[in-house]
Amino acid sequence: GNSVTQMEGPVTLSEEAFLTINCTYTATGYPSLFWYVQYPGEGLQLLLKATKADDKGSNKGFEATYRKETTSFHLEKGSVQVSDSAVYFCALSASSSGNTGKLIFGQGTTLQVKP
Amino acid sequence: DTGVSQDPRHKITKRGQNVTFRCDPISEHNRLYWYRQTLGQGPEFLTYFQNEAQLEKSRLLSDRFSAERPKGSFSTLEIQRTEQGDSAMYLCASSFSTGQGMAGELFFGEGSRLTVL
Helix, strand or coil: CCEEEEECEEEEEEECCCCCEEEEEEECCCCCCEEEEECCCCEEEEEEECCCCEEEEEEEEEEEEEEEECCCCEHHHHHHHHHHHHHEEEEEHHHCCCCCCCCCCCCEEEEEEEE | CCCCCEEECEEEEECCCCCEEEEECCCCEEEEEEEEEEECCCCCCEEECCCEEEEECCCCCCCEEEEECCHHHHHHEEEECCCCCEEEEEEEEEEEECCCCCCCEECCCEEEEEECC
16 A cells, blocks of 8 residues: 655754655555645644656755655755754655545654754 | 634543534635544544535544535534544645646644543
C-alpha cells in the first residue's frame, strides 16, 4: 500500500544551521507530494508541494525536490531560524485517486531551533 | 477569523458515552475532510464530503462513527459508545475543488481533542 516514512525526531539545531528532514514514500503511479508544518498551538499548514518528478517545491526558504528514482522528497533549508521550530509532516496524495485531498502522512518530525 | 473552526477544542468523556464534534469550513470551500491524529503520529484520513455528499470513508471509520454535512456547509462527526482507543485529535480540513476533481490546498482547523476515560 501507499506509505510515507520520515526521519525520527526531534531534530535540534542552532540558529542559521542547515536543515534536512528526510522523507521517502511508497506509492503506485505518480503521487503528488507535500510538506505540511504545524506550529505550536496552530493547525496544519501547507508548506510546499510538488506534483511530478523533478519538480522542486519552495516556500519561506524551504525546498524539496520530487525524486522518483529514489522515491524521496527531502525537506531542506539553508539557514533555520528559531521561528521555524515546529512539527513537519511529509504527505502524499496517491495518483490512483487523483488529488482528492485524501492525504497519507508520515509520522512527523519535530524541529527545535535554539538561539 | 475566516479559517476552519472546530468545536469543542477539547472533550473529556467516559467510556460508552456519545460525543459529537462540529467543523465549520471556510465558507466558499466545497470539500470537507475529517482526519484523526494520535500522539506521535501523522493524521489519518477518515472521510470526506463534496458539498453534502460523503464520497469516501476509510476502513478506519467503524460503525460507531458517523459524519454528516447537511446543506453542504458545516459538518458533524459523531462517535457512539466511545472506547479508550478513540482518544485522539480529530482534525477537520476544507478545500475548494475544481471541476476536474482536483482538491486544491487543504486548510486545517486546530482540531478537537478527545479523551476517553
